[in-house]
Structures are given as C-alpha cells and as structure tokens.
Amino acid sequence: MKIAQEIRAGNVIMQNSAPWVVLKTEYARGGRNAATVRMKLKSLLSNQGTEVVFKADDKMDQIVLDKKDCTYSYFADPMYVWMDSEYNQYEVEAENMGDALNYLEDGMPAEVVFYEGKAISVELPTSVEREITWTEPAVKGDTSGKVLKPAKIATGFEIGVPIFVAQGDKVEIDTRTGEYRRRV
Amino acid sequence: MRWDIFCKVIDNHGDIGVCWRLAADLAGRGDTVRLWADDASALEWMAPGGARGVEVLRWGASVDAAPGDVVVEAFGCELEPAFIAAIAARTRARGRQPAWINLEYLSAQSWVERCHGLPSPVLSGPGEGLIKHFFYPGFTPATGGLIREPDLIARQAAFDRAAWLRARDIRWQGERVISLFCYEPPGLAAFLAELANDTRPTQLLVTAGRARSAVRRVLPEGSRTGQLSIHWLPLMPQPEFDHLLWASDLNLVRGEDSLVRALWAGRPAVWHIYPQHDDAHLAKLDAFLDWIGAPSDLRRFHAAWNQGGEPVLPADAAPWLACAERARERLLAVRDLTTQLQSFVQHRAGARAGLMGSAPVSK
Numbered sequence: 001m002k003i004a005q006e007i008r009a010g011n012v013i014m015q016n017s018a019p020w021v022v023l024k025t026e027y028a029r030g031g032r033n034a035a036t037v038r039m040k041l042k043s044l045l046s047n048q049g050t051e052v053v054f055k056a057d058d059k060m061d062q063i064v065l066d067k068k069d070c071t072y073s074y075f076a077d078p079m080y081v082w083m084d085s086e087y088n089q090y091e092v093e094a095e096n097m098g099d100a101l102n103y104l105e106d107g108m109p110a111e112v113v114f115y116e117g118k119a120i121s122v123e124l125p126t127s128v129e130r131e132i133t134w135t136e137p138a139v140k141g142d143t144s145g146k147v148l149k150p151a152k153i154a155t156g157f158e159i160g161v162p163i164f165v166a167q168g169d170k171v172e173i174d175t176r177t178g179e180y181r182r183r184v
Numbered sequence: 185m186r187w188d189i190f191c192k193v194i195d196n197h198g199d200i201g202v203c204w205r206l207a208a209d210l211a212g213r214g215d216t217v218r219l220w221a222d223d224a225s226a227l228e229w230m231a232p233g234g235a236r237g238v239e240v241l242r243w244g245a246s247v248d249a250a251p252g253d254v255v256v257e258a259f260g261c262e263l264e265p266a267f268i269a270a271i272a273a274r275t276r277a278r279g280r281q282p283a284w285i286n287l288e289y290l291s292a293q294s295w296v297e298r299c300h301g302l303p304s305p306v307l308s309g310p311g312e313g314l315i316k317h318f319f320y321p322g323f324t325p326a327t328g329g330l331i332r333e334p335d336l337i338a339r340q341a342a343f344d345r346a347a348w349l350r351a352r353d354i355r356w357q358g359e360r361v362i363s364l365f366c367y368e369p370p371g372l373a374a375f376l377a378e379l380a381n382d383t384r385p386t387q388l389l390v391t392a393g394r395a396r397s398a399v400r401r402v403l404p405e406g407s408r409t410g411q412l413s414i415h416w417l418p419l420m421p422q423p424e425f426d427h428l429l430w431a432s433d434l435n436l437v438r439g440e441d442s443l444v445r446a447l448w449a450g451r452p453a454v455w456h457i458y459p460q461h462d463d464a465h466l467a468k469l470d471a472f473l474d475w476i477g478a479p480s481d482l483r484r485f486h487a488a489w490n491q492g493g494e495p496v497l498p499a500d501a502a503p504w505l506a507c508a509e510r511a512r513e514r515l516l517a518v519r520d521l522t523t524q525l526q527s528f529v530q531h532r533a534g535a536r537a538g539l540m541g542s543a544p545v546s547k
Contacts, residue, residue, distance in 0.1 A: 015305050016313055028295040029464055034260040034288070036318070038299050053302040053318045055260065060307045 002062045004037040004054035008176055009098035010113050010123035012044065014061040019044040021113075021121050023098040027056065027177060042096065044115055049095075067111040067123065072104060080104075082112050082122065090119035097121075099175060102157035103128045124175040129184050130154065131170050138166035148180070185215045185529070186252030192243070192261040193223040196367075196394075198439040198458075200226050203258050204238075205331050205422065205441065206287075209522040211237030212333065220246045229419040250274065254283040254529045257316075269310035281314055283529035290321040290330075290440045292471040297326040301528065317532070319525060321444075323475050325518050328528075330444045332520035336426075340448070345431045354415055359385040363432040365425075365442050366395045366456040370492035373402045378496065380410035388412055389428060392419045395438075433501070436489075450512040452482075452504035454489055466490075476511045479503045 007013060011022045020041040029035040035056035042049045054060070070082035070090065079091035080100075090112050094101075100110060100122045111123040135151035148160035151171075159173060161180045170184040187210055191203040200221055207217040208231065215237065221227075222243040227234075234240070241249075247266040251274055257263055275281040286304065300320040306312055321328050349356040362379075366372070376399070379386045390399050396416060403409065420428065425442070429435050429449040437446045438456040446453035455472065457465045469490065473483050481498050488495040498504060519527075 015307065026295065026298065028293070028299065036299060038295070038302065051302055053299045053304050055304075058304075058307065 001059050003056065004039075004058045004060060005035070005056040007037065007039070007060065007062065008123060009100070010111070010121040012063045012065055012113070012115065012120075013041075014063060015041075019063055019115065021096065021115075023049070023096060023121070025099075025176070029056075040098075044120065065120075066114040068114070070110060070112045070122075072106060072108040072110065074106075080122075082110070082119070084112075090114075092119050092122055099178070100124055102155055102178065103130060103153070103173070103175060104155055105130075126176060127172050127174055127181060129170050129172050132161065132165060132167055135161060135165060135167055136163075139163040185254055185526075187215055187217045187254045187256060188246075188249075188252050189217060189219050189256045189258060190243070190246070190261055190263055191219065191221045191258045193221065193226075194259075196439060196458075197226050197230065198441045199259055200224060201230060201422065201441040202331070204231050205333075206256075206258075206522065206525075207238045208235040209331060209333050210526070211235050213522065213526070215526075216252075218249075218252065230422055232421055251282050254285065256285045256287050258287045259289055260286060265310050268306075268314075272311055272314060275314060284311075284314060284316045285319045285525070285529065286316050287525075288318060288320045290444065291468050292323050292475040293468060294471070296320045296322050297324060300327050301532070317528070319528065321521055323472075323515065323518070327518075328524050329518045329521045330447070330515060331522060332448065332515075336448060337516075339423075339426075340430055343427065343430045348427050348431050352415070352417075354387060354389070356387060359387050359413075360434070361387045361389065361432045362434045362436065363389045363391070363428050364395050364399065364436045365391040366398060366436055366438045367459070368394065368398045368401075369436075369456045369489050371489040371495040372398055374488070374494040376402055376409075376412065378494070379412040380408070382411050382497075385411045386413070388414045389417055389432065390414055391417050391425075391428075434497075434504075447508075447511055447515060450509050452501060452508050454482075454485055454495075457490060459490075476507055479507060482507065 005027065007022055007025060009022055009024055012019050013022060020043055022039050023042055024040040026038040036053050037056050038053045040051050068084050070084045073081045073083045078094045080094060080097055082090045082092060098121065112119050113121045113123060130153040132151045133154050136149050147163050149163050150158055151161040151165060152158050159178060159180050161171060165171060165183055172181040172184055174181050189203050189207055191199055193199050203219060204227060207219045210217050217238045219238060219240045220243050221240065224240050227240060247264050249267065251271045255271060271282055271284065299318055302318050304316040304318055306314045306316060319328050321330055346356065390396050426445055429446050432451060435446040435449060435451055435453040437443050437453055439458055443455050457469045459465055469486060473486060482504055485495045487493060
C-alpha cells in the first residue's frame with residue numbers, strides 16, 4: 001500500500017482489478033484545501049486514458065513490476081529507445097514517457113518499467129541536475145530562495161528558480177514536483 | 185433532487201455558513217436538502233428562520249440514513265463508514281450511483297482549474313469501486329463558480345444604505361464606513377491608529393466575536409479614538425451580513441464565505457486569509473490578488489494586514505473601487521456554483537460510470 005502522494009509517474013496502480021500506468025502527477029495544496037494529487041492514467045488493458053484526482057493521503061495498491069536500469073539512447077518517432085548495460089534496447093511510447101520528457105537528454109539514466117514483458121514506462125531518479133538555458137538576469141541581494149522567477153532548461157521545460165540563479169548555472173530539480181531544489 | 189450535505193465545523197463560521205448558503209439556495213430552486221452537521225449551533229443566529237426544504241440533522245444520525253440522489257462532503261470531511269456502505273448498497277440495488285461530490289475550499293490558484301470536476305475512484309473501505317468527484321468553487325469559467333442566489337443582485341440594487349445605517353442607530357453623515365470581520369490580523373493595531381489620526385472621519389462597524397475581541401485588545405474601553413467612531417454589531421443573520429457589506433465603503437473580511445459576499449458587494453475589500461502554519465495561505469492570497477488585478481497599494485495593504493506592518497489606505501480610493509467593480513463584473517459572467525453543481529450532478533457525476541467513463545469535465 002502506498003498513499004497517493006508517494007505515487008510517481010511510471011508507477012502502476014490497481015483500480016477495479018485493472019492495472020493503470022501513471023503518466024503524470026501533480027501535487028497541489030492551497031490554504032485549507034486538502035492536499036491533492038492529480039494523475040493522468042492509462043489503462044494497461046485497453047490503452048484508454050483518463051484523469052483522476054485523489055486526496056494526497058488516499059491509500060492505493062501499487063503493482064511492483066520488473067524494472068531495469070537503462071539510459072536514454074535515441075528517439076525513433078513515436079518511440080523513445082532506452083538501452084540497458086548489455087546493450088538491449090527497449091522502446092517506450094511517447095505518451096507513456098510522462099514527465100521524463102521534461103528532463104530528457106542523451107544518456108539520461110532512468111528505470112524502464114515492464115508489464116508482461118513489454119516496456120511500458122520509465123521512472124526517473126527523484127532529482128536531476130540540469131543547466132539553466134534561459135532566465136532573466138540574476139539579482140543579488142535576496143538569498144532566501146523564496147522569491148522565484150521563471151527559467152528554462154534545454155528541453156524547454158520551465159521551472160521557478162530563485163532570483164540569484166543565472167543563465168548557465170546548473171540546478172538540481174525535484175522530478176516529483178518539477179521544483180527547484182538548489183544551485184549545484 | 186434530494187441532497188445530503190455533510191459539514192464538519194473545524195472552527196469559526198465559514199464551514200457551516202457555506203453549507204447553509206448552498207442548502208438554502210438549492211432548496212430555493214426546488215430541491216430538498218438534508219444538512220448533516222456535527223455542530224449546527226451557529227445557524228441559530230446565522231439562519232434563525234431556517235429555510236423551506238432544508239432539514240438540519242445531527243451528524244451521528246446519518247449512520248442509519250438512506251442516501252438521497254446527491255451526497256456532498258463539504259471541505260473534505262469524511263463520511264461515516266455506515267453511510268458510505270449505504271451509498272454502495274443503493275448503487276448495487278439501483279445500478280446507478282448517487283452523485284458523490286467532494287466540495288472543496290475556494291482558491292484562485294491555477295491548479296484548481298485542472299482538478300475541478302475530476303473523478304476520484306474510491307480504492308478501499310465500504311465505498312471501494314465507487315466514484316467521487318472533486319468540485320472546486322472558483323473565479324473563472326473553468327471552475328465551479330461562486331454561490332450567487334438568483335435574487336442577490338436585485339436585492340442589492342434595492343438596498344437603502346442610509347436607512348439601514350439609521351435603523352442600527354448609526355448616525356451617518358457621509359463619513360467613510362468600514363466593516364470589520366476578521367480573526368486577529370497582525371496589522372490591526374496600526375490600522376486603527378491610522379484611522380484615529382486620519383483627517384477624514386471613519387465609522388467602523390465591528391462584527392461580534394473574534395473581530396470585537398481583537399479590537400478590544402488593541403483599544404480597551406475608554407481609549408481615545410480621535411476620528412474613529414466604533415459601532416459594535418451583534419451576531420447577524422446571513423442576509424444582514426450582506427447588508428453590512430453593501431453599506432460599507434471598505435470591507436475587511438476573513439475566511440471564505442465573507443470574501444465571496446464582499447466580492448458580490450462590489451466594494452473595495454481586504455481579505456484576512458485563514459492562516460496556515462506552513463504559510464500555504466500566502467500563495468493562495470497572491471493568486472487571489474493576481475486574479476482581481478489588485479493595484480500595488482492594495483497588495484501592500486494585504487501584506488501588512490495579514491503579515492504585519494502598517495496597512496495604509498490610499499489617498500484616492502477610486503482605483504480600489506474600480507478593481508472591485510471589475511471583479512464583480514467578471515464574476516457575474518461566470519455561472520454560479522449552485523447552477524453548476526446541479527448541472528454537474530445531472531449530466532456527469534450521477535451517471536453510472538467507472539474510471540473510464542468519467543472523463544474530465546469540459547472546460
């Protein structure tokens with residue numbers, strides 16, 4: 001059993017005795033609102049997709065599937081090809097890549113997840129380091145890290161970074177939330 | 185339709201206040217409502233006359249009740265397992281699940297639009313296999329809107345400010361009128377000092393309860409108040425609270441329900457947001473100020489009021505008034521919450537739908 005807040009893109013959960021792969025998660029909380037997790041799911045039986053929302057502490061069954069450490073190799077439209085240490089290649093459908101697309105770069109490590117022998121998704125490490133390719137010029141003074149400005153990494157994915165972060169800096173990003181953690 | 189609305193009072197009056205407004209509004213449109221509350225005592229003064237079509241019941245009695253057509257758990261309160269089991273039993277018996285709505289708190293944050301109307305499969309317990317739906321009040325067409333009774337705007341248009349103030353023994357000769365409904369805002373002492381020392385006289389209408397206590401702590405009986413005249417108000421029924429907001433030039437409100445009513449009043453308003461220990465409320469406040477397009481001095485006032493500092497009123501109130509009027513106009517273009525909720529349960533949430541059949545509500 002896991003709680004919704006612990007479920008990540010690439011995990012597979014059971015609902016009404018059917019397996020669903022989690023393509024995307026979004027944690028949200030504001031004021032007195034219950035913390036929630038919005039999930040984009042895809043049925044492993046019918047390939048149909050849906051969106052659902054759970055309270056962050058809702059309990060759910062996660063299926064433990066086979067996984068392999070792989071690195072990203074190349075894109076063969078519409079499949080993303082991953083390779084293990086023995087040079088075996090595994091294709092993952094573009095729409096099953098989930099948040100991995102936000103951070104994708106050659107040689108990126110991740111776990112490829114298998115269901116009945118087929119590669120169905122990838123699970124990212126909890127954090128990645130990426131270079132900031134665009135942001136407004138850095139501002140000295142505020143070192144609290146609470147005031148954020150928009151920034152982009154090479155994939156075009158936008159995150160909020162503290163105002164002291166400059167273009168070219170490397171930052172650590174939490175892949176579960178898409179949030180800045182620290183400057184590397 | 186027959187509605188079951190569940191409310192647990194955490195603290196203050198907002199939870200039961202919103203639930204009552206929704207219940208009364210639904211009943212006014214011809215539905216019947218059972219309002220299950222763990223503490224309905226505030227309704228004695230909030231809604232002393234009750235409402236035709238609304239039955240207020242003890243929370244605990246729900247364990248023996250059969251569910252109606254729609255079940256609303258307000259603000260994420262957890263239903264009794266026996267009542268959930270009754271929902272499941274009715275679903276099996278009729279082949280159709282009663283609509284089960286989780287009515288959430290109000291927020292202008294962007295994720296609300298993305299989560300509004302989404303199904304939430306129940307994965308364990310007596311309701312396993314059933315579907316709830318998250319329903320978010322909000323400020324934009326992609327949300328559930330705000331409660332706005334069908335006659336609200338007409339009542340407001342017919343309101344006589346001078347007569348209302350006179351009836352409360354408030355001698356009003358054109359002075360600035362400010363209503364105060366708050367918790368214990370950090371900026372209160374500085375603000376009261378500003379009003380007392382201002383060149384312009386102010387009539388401050390202080391609501392009963394925490395606002396009154398907060399003012400009394402800052403200004404004990406016998407304090408000199410200069411240009412500031414203070415009137416202590418009694419506990420008010422909801423329609424009277426609307427009148428208070430309509431009679432004021434500036435409304436200092438708190439929580440959720442009174443903010444919504446202040447928005448409908450179309451007068452400048454300052455929101456004392458319910459504080460959270462981890463400051464999660466500040467992002468919510470920012471999102472609201474972004475949505476109304478608050479002028480910079482109104483933002484500064486909110487910061488001082490909620491976090492400490494000196495809240496300063498503008499020399500020219502026109503930009504604040506224009507901001508409030510624009511917000512009201514925009515909200516009038518959004519379908520009200522009760523209409524949306526009725527439509528939602530008829531067309532989506534009440535359908536016999538598993539996870540696959542419950543696509544997101546169209547935006």
